[in-house]
Amino acid sequence: MDADSCIHLLHPYSNNMKILILLFTTFTFGFQAKQVASSNPHSYESIFSFGDSLSDTGNFVVSGSLAFPVIGKLPYGVTFFKHATGRCSDGRLVIDFIAEAYGLPYLQPYLKLTKGQSIQHGVNFAVAGATALDAEFFQQRGMGKILWTNNSLNIQIGWFKKLKPSICATRQDCDSYFRRSLFIVGEIGGNDYNYAASAGGNVTQLMANVPLVVEEITKATSALIAEGAVELMVPGNLPVGCSAVYLTIFRSQKKEDYDRNGCLKAFNAFARYHNKQLNLALGKLKQNNPGVNIIYADYFGAAKRFFHAPRHYGFTSATLRACCGGGGPFNFNNSARCGHIGSKACSNPSTYVNWDGFHLTEAAYKHVAKGLVEGPFSYPPLRNSPFKIA
Ligand SMILES: *[C@@H]1O[C@H](CO)[C@@H](O)[C@H](O)[C@H]1NC(C)=O
Ligand SMILES: *[C@@H]1O[C@H](CO)[C@@H](O)[C@H](O)[C@H]1NC(C)=O
Ligand SMILES: *[C@@H]1O[C@H](CO)[C@@H](O)[C@H](O)[C@H]1NC(C)=O
Numbered sequence: 001m002d003a004d005s006c007i008h009l010l011h012p013y014s015n016n017m018k019i020l021i022l023l024f025t026t027f028t029f030g031f032q033a034k035q036v037a038s039s040n041p042h043s044y045e046s047i048f049s050f051g052d053s054l055s056d057t058g059n060f061v062v063s064g065s066l067a068f069p070v071i072g073k074l075p076y077g078v079t080f081f082k083h084a085t086g087r088c089s090d091g092r093l094v095i096d097f098i099a100e101a102y103g104l105p106y107l108q109p110y111l112k113l114t115k116g117q118s119i120q121h122g123v124n125f126a127v128a129g130a131t132a133l134d135a136e137f138f139q140q141r142g143m144g145k146i147l148w149t150n151n152s153l154n155i156q157i158g159w160f161k162k163l164k165p166s167i168c169a170t171r172q173d174c175d176s177y178f179r180r181s182l183f184i185v186g187e188i189g190g191n192d193y194n195y196a197a198s199a200g201g202n203v204t205q206l207m208a209n210v211p212l213v214v215e216e217i218t219k220a221t222s223a224l225i226a227e228g229a230v231e232l233m234v235p236g237n238l239p240v241g242c243s244a245v246y247l248t249i250f251r252s253q254k255k256e257d258y259d260r261n262g263c264l265k266a267f268n269a270f271a272r273y274h275n276k277q278l279n280l281a282l283g284k285l286k287q288n289n290p291g292v293n294i295i296y297a298d299y300f301g302a303a304k305r306f307f308h309a310p311r312h313y314g315f316t317s318a319t320l321r322a323c324c325g326g327g328g329p330f331n332f333n334n335s336a337r338c339g340h341i342g343s344k345a346c347s348n349p350s351t352y353v354n355w356d357g358f359h360l361t362e363a364a365y366k367h368v369a370k371g372l373v374e375g376p377f378s379y380p381p382l383r384n385s386p387f388k389i390a
Contacts, residue, residue: 043383044102044231045180046122047095050156050220051235053128053359054187055095058086058109060128065149070339071128075324079349079362088128090323090349091362095124095184097369101385102182110159119167122181125156132189132216133209143199153188153220164227171228178228182382185221186235187299189213189274193240194358197249203266210274218281225285225292233378234282235297236275241267242307244322244330244357251329261307262320275300296379302371306353306364313367317351324349324356332357366390 049055053071061072061084070076077084080091086109087093096106107124108117129148131138134155138147168174192213193206221232240246241264250264259265279296286294305312310319321329324345326336336342338356346352350363360368370389371377 043180043386044104044182046120046177047099047102047104047107047182047184048122048160048224048229049095049107049124049126049184050153050160051126051184051186051188052130052191053088053126054190054235054238055093055124055126055184056086056088056109056128056130057093057095057107057124057126059111059124059126059151060149061086062109062111063127063149063151065129065151070337073339075345076339078345086128088359089355089362089365090345092365093362094365094369094372095126097366097389098182098184098373101369101373101387101389103386110156110163113163119163123160123163125159127151127156129191130156130188131192131195132213132220133192134216137212138195143195146195146199148191153185153216157220157223160224161227174228178230181229181231183224183229183232184235184297185217185224185232186297187237188220189217189278190237190240193237193270193274194245197246203270206270207273210277213274214277214281217278218285221282221285221294225289230291231293231295231383233295233297233372233382234278235299236278237271238299238303238360239263239268239307240271241265241269242303242320242353243267244320244325244332244354247320247330248328248332248334248357263307271300293380295382297372298377298379299368302368302377303353303360303364305371306367310353314363315351315353317346317348319353321352322354322357323352323361330354330357 061069071084071086071088073084075090077087078090099106104121107122110123110125127149131152134152135147135150138144168177192209196206196209217234221234224232242261246264246267250267257264282294282296306315307319322331324338324343325331326333326340326343349355349361352361353364355361366389373382373385373389375381
């Protein structure tokens with residue numbers, strides 16, 4: 001039944017579409033070589049990414065945390081890669097669009113690196129399911145069993161430190177290389193709240209964890225600065241009150257619990273609260289590190305636009321209902337999640353904001369990335385990108 005729904009999905013793409021995608025791929029890689037040759041000091045030449053499923057490009061599936069993770073098979077990847085890559089979407093993620101915009105190759109997952117492989121353009125340390133807080137925090141609170149992974153932000157920073165000697169040799173070497181490197185710390189922290197919510201925590205209880213989560217994010221950012229990072233982007237949380245999972249778990253009979261877009265007010269307020277606290281903490285970090293550029297990425301603002309004006313962004317099918325799922329009002333069913341038996345994917349993911357209940361579609365991620373690279377959702381703005389996000 002599973003395999004069937006994947007095959008159906010391949011049909012809507014005409015040959016023309018396939019050729020276009022092929023052309024586009026060639027186009028990107030053609031420019032990439034050029035970019036290397038004429039190293040532009042005002043752009044980025046490498047990206048180092050840390051985080052969770054919003055930016056994992058394949059670490060989780062090879063981490064061995066789960067023997068047969070559903071994200072390791074179709075319909076994950078169906079839109080762009082045509083096979084599953086370990087990305088939690090139907091195609092590219094925000095990080096992939098950022099890489100394209102700067103003429104860089106898609107980031108290699110750290111756990112898939114092979115000896116002798118070039119890491120000149122960066123590495124991705126993000127792991128789906130990862131938390132900002134260490135696994136022990138959840139284990140001590142009886143939630144150890146529901147963690148997808150123990151590879152928290154700290155562990156990922158440790159991986160970077162271990163790899164660093166093969167990235168640059170001397171202090172001088174590292175300084176000059178990191179001047180052209182973008183470090184992306186997150187999105188991370190969303191899972192810390194997701195786990196607590198799925199364990200029955202209410203919004204007040206989630207709120208209590210915000211200072212702890214924010215502290216972990218700022219600690220990781222400081223650790224990277226200590227390692228020589230001078231250009232860092234730290235994303236905030238998405239409007240989780242509009243996510244199919246939260247809408248399903250916290251479904252309410254009270255009309256006043258929803259805003260005019262149908263999102264849960266309390267959880268969007270919660271996401272804003274996290275973002276506000278993160279911003280305050282980043283402000284302090286900036287004061288203490290005057291030579292360092294710390295950029296806040298407003299994922300909330302970039303994504304909120306879809307729920308206000310979905311048609312403007314091509315989301316003609318649904319903004320709140322997931323494309324891939326096993327039924328229910330938001331097509332999120334915990335007993336039949338996307339990829340599991342009983343679930344089915346829509347035939348036109350690019351007309352949906354939400355992919356599988358938790359994660360967004362490639363189309364939605366593209367608009368978020370565009371909002372970050374081309375503005376106005378990065379504070380201060382990222383460096384000018386040589387390519388526009390289509
Ligand atoms: C996380 O670590 C604990 C304790 O070492 C272990 O029991 C558990 O299986 C690990 N979880 C995952 C998902 O790897
Ligand atoms: C959240 O749960 C706690 C502990 O059970 C309870 O005291 C509190 O009233 C709840 N808050 C909300 C907003 O439901
Ligand atoms: C959720 O999935 C289970 C298992 O496939 C199914 O029995 C149930 O009817 C589904 N619920 C909804 C609301 O579609």
